[in-house]
Amino acid sequence: MSTRNTISKLVTLGGLCTAVALVATGCGAGGPAPSSGGSGGSSSINVLVEAGGHAELTGVAEQCKKDAGVDVNFVELPYDGMFNRLSSEFSSGNVSFDVAALDSVWLPSFKDAVQPIDELFTDDVKKDIFPALVKEANVDGHFIGMPAWTNAEIILYRKDLFEDAKNKSDFQAKYGYELAAPKTWKQYQDISAFFTKDGMYGTDVKGAVETEWLAHVLQAGSPMVLDKDNNVVIDNAAHKEALDFYVSLAKDAPSGAAQVDWAAAQNLFNQGKTAMTRFWAHAYRQIPADAPVAGKVGAAAMVGGSAGVAGVPGPWYLSVPKTTKNTDAAKKFIKCAYDYNDKGIESKLGLASRISAFQKYQDQPGYESFKPLIETLNAPATATRPATAKWQQIVDTVLIPLLQKAVAGGDTSALLADAKKQIQDLLK
Template sequence: MKTFNWKVIIPFFLVLLLMVVSGCSNSTNGETGSKESGDDKTLTVLVEGGSPAYEVANQTKDEFKEETGYEVKIEAVPYSGVYDKLKAEVASRAGAFDVATIDILWFPALSSGLLPLDDVITEEVENDLFPGLVSGGTYNGEKYGMPVWTNAKNVIYRKDLFEDQANQEAFKEEYGYELAPPKNWKEYRDMAAFFTQDTNGDGKPDQYGTTVFGANNGDSVASWLDHAAQAGADSLVVGEGGEVLVNQKPYVEALEFLTTLLNEDQSVPKGALEMASAETAELFWSGKSAMMIAWGHFYVPSNDPETSEVAGKVGSAPMIAGDAGIGAVPGPWYQVVPKSSKKPEIAQQYLEFIYEKNELYMKSLGVAARKSVFEEYSSQEGYEHLEPLMTTLNGDQTQNRPKIKEWQQIENEALIPAVQYALSGEKTPQESLDWAAEVIKGILPPK
């Protein structure tokens, strides 16, 4: 009878046993087939370099490691690099990132590679967020984004000029009503014209009433859409059924409003076609503009003596209203978890952890996502912009941009040029938007 060589058989069974145990000990993500290893105690977080997302991730990484045992590895890249890297991750499913902080605009292109967050975004979480924040991170009915901060445009103005008695008397004599932060288009236009002045007597304006975003980039589009919303636009640019709305009345009225400020009233600098948010802020901070419509958090550097020559003289008011009321296009950011993450459970735990630290974004940027954080800080010195910003974010006409994959192409190829055509006088606002409508129809897929 043949005998077994146990010196050979036993090692073989030991190896087989180890393989079975190892396979059972690794949890598997059923959607992606990736394994959550107990040996790798790192969580890779993708953020924009120098952003509040980077600052908060860096500030909290030690505490997260202490709580969970996981080391947070931060990968910081430029703004466009966040999208490019995450888009590549969605395509490759390499498992390079466990969490990323992204712009609202990217959900249509990235959602297929993101993990739904229904267990994280609870009813309690939703109740502490501003209108549109949850829907902004939702695509095709799935919640993919945990909000980290939101923002919108407000009116930032020179309190010293508005509260000056001589200015108040002169304004009332000329326009027939009291000088105060503008609440609507008419008041804004009147005050912009009034404060455009030659203060040094050289025959040319050296102080402008306000500014217009006219640079060849997305700032000009966002600003124009703010006013389109105020004029009654609902479902911005493209309707829910795919119909192109951009050359209808609210959009034309909004573009006419901006061209009037620039070309007829001349209450904004002649170089407005080269100015975006950064340049208009510099103009305001240097004391050469009485007002600016700018992102709410711009109030903070406006009152910083190291940044602004008018520090201590600045106030903030809600966004102006058109016929349809207060409206703005918010700019929220979200944390997401790629489906390809090998640690989906710990990644979602990280999202919950950061949500509880939401006030750190307020300290870093001047805005946050949670209503409770806004309310807590709105009574503190240095955060006077939050009360009017909450009014803007809760405005009836405040709404997100459309959730379509073609949005960036539409903005670049149709909307930015159309705004430029109108502001430069090359086309009328109606002609500009008729042209844009045809370009958009060529970009959108057939119905």
Template sequence: MNKKLLFLITLLFVGLLLSACGDDNEVVEENNEDNTLTVLVEGGSPAETVAEETRDSFKEETGYEVVIESVPYTGVYDRMRTELTTGAGAFDVATIDTIWLPAFYEGLEPIQDIVTDEMSGDLFPGLIDGSTIEGNVYGLPTWTNSKILLYRKDLFEDENNKSKFEAEFGYELAPPVNWQQYKDVASFFGNNEDYPELYGTTVFGASSGDSVASWLDHVTQAGADNLVLDDKGEVVVNDQYHVTALNMLNDLVSTDGIVPENTMETASAETAELFYNGNLAMMLAWGHFYVPANDPNTSDVAGKVGAAPMIAGEAGIGVVPGPWYQVIPASSTKKEMAKEYLKFMYEKNELYTDALGVAARQSVFEEYGQQDKYSHLTPLATTLNAAQTQNRPSTAQWQEIESEALIPAVQKVLGGEATAQEALGEAKEIIEGIVN
């Protein structure tokens, strides 16, 4: 009897001891919980700026501290590729360029459960579609952008220029709305003896994706429903729309005085520098360039710059937008909190306007567009909402297609080495080799 009693007391003691140990373990685990969320951004970008500005308020709201990992532009791609290959769980959210989504989506967490109808209705057309692959949504947009027309108001409002232009072309000098007017205005200022150091505009011919994006803007305006690849994956890069748009750009280059001679080294940065220095009457530039163009610290023509929607081709206004998205690697161990972060940043979307000059929500465009500093947002919204505006094809091989086929084709035509039909015929064969 004493032995049984002793045995029962021993069991009770051991049970209490194990229970106490279990409680201690739970306390230790709770105290050691990693309440951090690691966010990957491009260093020096608006994504980094806004992440820094919101980290304190996110911690106040959720208790999670945001750890920001910043790398160069190409470093974002490399870090994402490494993460999705190794599954290391090194970060929980990343802000990436739209062109990388088709290559990364298989390693990303679907987020359609957090995208409400209200959110979709406030985002520009094509933004959710642009991050939707095989029925899943993989990214929430931070900002979107496209090229619009920036022009020198002082030149267009000059009475001498107005009278001369109307005498030569038969209609009033104003920001051009179509291809023909764009060429007329560019030739007028490019050959204007009153402004010997002035060019009408530029054409992007540099060896970069910027040149391809600029040409594809005009392909949409020509009437294309598909860019480079159709819905079935067939290569359509040498159809009438792609050829017509490239011929239009080549006409500008081939007409004396319209554009500077160094077309093959010209893209966005070079164009902006010429415009800011007072050497261009117009430029088709990313919308956010309007802000520095009117800043006296960066521009000699500050206060003289106006903004208008992108020019239209036969099918109307159209562009290829350049959005960025926040995504969640599937390897993250904090997916639910990462989704909370995406929703939190969506509510703070106006901060991207302060940091960059553009955002993703139409309501932000409407609010900020009423300010003089951001008056470019109204014509930019018109451009982004245009019927012909469309995304690049969703293919994981886009960067290879661009570098191996499209950039060389554009350069061959603008450099006088081949006709548009010849260069794009060659490009088609190269692309077929890539995608097949």
């Protein structure tokens, strides 16, 4: 009978738990009910944002509540799952959010699912946003996203090593010019070779990500992969020159370049294993306080090739889905995000999208990366990635395998020719 009693107790307990859970289900534990505005719209909105960008918009949301009376609930999702979630909701026409923070590479994919926000792009607004971003936000003649924050790769280098008297004199003697943050490809190669000694490496080479090579393509004077008419130009001389430069650094970088991605490169630099890295500017402010390189890092603009300095911006845009019932409140929030754009700089990520927001902080201690970032983003050769919905597919199936084979010693001309054919097939 004791077993029976146990079972009875378990069943009763289970029943009670279920009852409690079912009652609690009505409201859930995460916060208020999703916004459901009537025809006039609601002053409470849901903002879908990638986990890394949530903090960027927290200050804006607080200010927006004060100024415009708009309550903001954030739906935070991991980057890897966000595209699937967006695709799922946009395709069903039943969206659970009123504003979405979209990665720039997703804009072409979702252009038909989001509303134009042309009225927010006044002349003053356009002047205060980096030119490449203004261009990218405009899809098929309409502005469909307001840049919330942007990033670009700059040079992070070991200031302590660069300022060391012995290193300076040795470098001068060997290369015939002063040791300083590199401005050209040649200088980057020389400095990388110089610091590759005693278990240390001059730089890293990232075979598992494509953006850095594409920045070098821009520096060599070519559009990335596709020209303005969507012709595949990946086999032109600039792409080859950039790829050869990229591969040439492998001898001064830790082994296994084919597998090195952002996280690995950041770890190597923060651990003091590399003297320089080309990395997203936000990383400057994210060096752990207990890292061997903390307080010893300098920042410089991205290196320049024959077309000068160039970088690939990494912006996120705020967009309003066509199917939201809270269009007014959503647009008010986007306006707040522009007006109080500098609030993001005080967050952990520490980025903004307005030139004036970066300039406001550029001379303050701890924000030394902003001047190089502004210089890189304002450079005439800087350009955003091609506006094609197939871009991510091109990256995953063509560009990264191409880079991995190249850094492993593959024939760059043959690899580029092969890549051209693959991309043409993908775009058919």
